[in-house]
Amino acid sequence: MMLSARSLFQEILDHDESFRLFCSIAAGGESQGGWENGRIAALVPASERALAPKIARHGADEDKHGRIFRALLKKRGLEPVEVPPETDYTMLLERRGIGLPHDRLRADRPLTVRDVITYLAHSRVTEQRAAEQMEMLRRYFADHPDVGRAVRMIAGDEENHLAYTHEELLRFAAAGHGRYIQRTLRDCALAEIRVHRDVSLAVMARMGRLLGWSRARSALLAAGIRAVYAYERLGGWRRMVTLRTPERRDALGGPAAPAAEFA
Template identity: 80%
Template sequence: MLSARKLFQEILDGDESFRLFCSIAAGGESQGGWENGRIAALVPESQRALAPKIARHGADEDKHGRIFGALLRKRGLSPVEVPHETDYTMLLERRGIGLAHERLVRQDPLSEHDIITYLAHSRVTEQRASEQMRLLRRHFADHPDLGRAVRMISNDEDNHLAYCHEELLRLARAGHGRTIQRVLRRSALAEIRVYRDVSLAVMDHMGRILRWPRAKSAALAAGIHAVHAYERLGGWRRMVSLEPPARCDALGGPADREPEFA
């Protein structure tokens, strides 16, 4: 019987599958770090208080990229080129979700609407990241090689999600509620399609690397489609709700200085 733990364990046990897994994760985190860094530099005057938190968010994402790189080096592996069909961040941008690179490379300040777009996009994608890391933490928190990295990244993703809730609620109270809900809904519906497509692509690559039987690959693909069907029918709503987080001012301090040895 297939289980999340067995599936992840199989991927982690194989050098080439582990190499692809860490390369995809590192690439996405590093890209997120760059994006947050640029947004922090371009925050409009009306939202300048957000800049340190956005910078902290970016520093965390950069740290995660380094952690995945360290996990590769620890096994004597080097990164591989990320297949374009598994590039979650790039595919979201192609669907017009979040702030485009061409906007971030310019020097002119962002608008308040740009900040709402950024926070709504982050609220949706951090929901996914938080859920994925909690799954890994549930199964691998005590793993001798991965445990510390999983716990650290999972805690950071929970902080990022709390920050998005808090800031979007602040902006909703300032009169942007309808805009926020519109952007959140659009982002969530696009994200669930991209997540399905990326998941199918990743499992296809893993199946070829690990030589999975056709029946196993078909079962995994069916499971991915089932998750998308659930999310399309209403599961996406968990990504657009806003509530006061248990962790207040989660990104209000300096980046964690704890050693990153994985």
């Protein structure tokens, strides 16, 4: 019984219905992130207008990722499926009060500086997760004929997003917001690891049904997910709240890289 990350994703990739679910969930999350960043860019306070183009670039990248996942489906002749609510990572984080509420983003009132910091702290945590997941996929599938190019592009973007959140949060910390940043990062990280556990269990349960996994295999995968959560709860979450000067400075200082080949 092989349960490596590589063999697991290969199995999902090789089966139309599991691939369809995977890409649909990914596309939905990326598109939601694109909308959120677009609204935040439009609402940043006057004192932080210089940050707006970077936030807009972040949103453009997320929109691009959504298009890439939909293009991968189209290439296989597949249509997206509705994202099951228990697998909707973005929605579940919002329900836990993490990040800026969508009601706030739909309003036309400018954000406060603390709102911007809250957004950046939320992004710091979630981009850590995204960067780690995409790096794993890049390690195993960078040369895959169907998904390799997409994986490489998205992984590079996620690294840029993570670098940008470090740099901007350090700037706000130097301006006197350090205590609020650390408190917000901690709250975000502890909520995120729970949501990640719950979403992972829900996704694997659905994949198991689509792929006909045995009860033993499903139970072993679920135990692995819970073990990761236990590690993160005991201290692994701290990697999500540290701040350091990134090697990539001004990582979102230019336009989004095009993805015309996926259109």
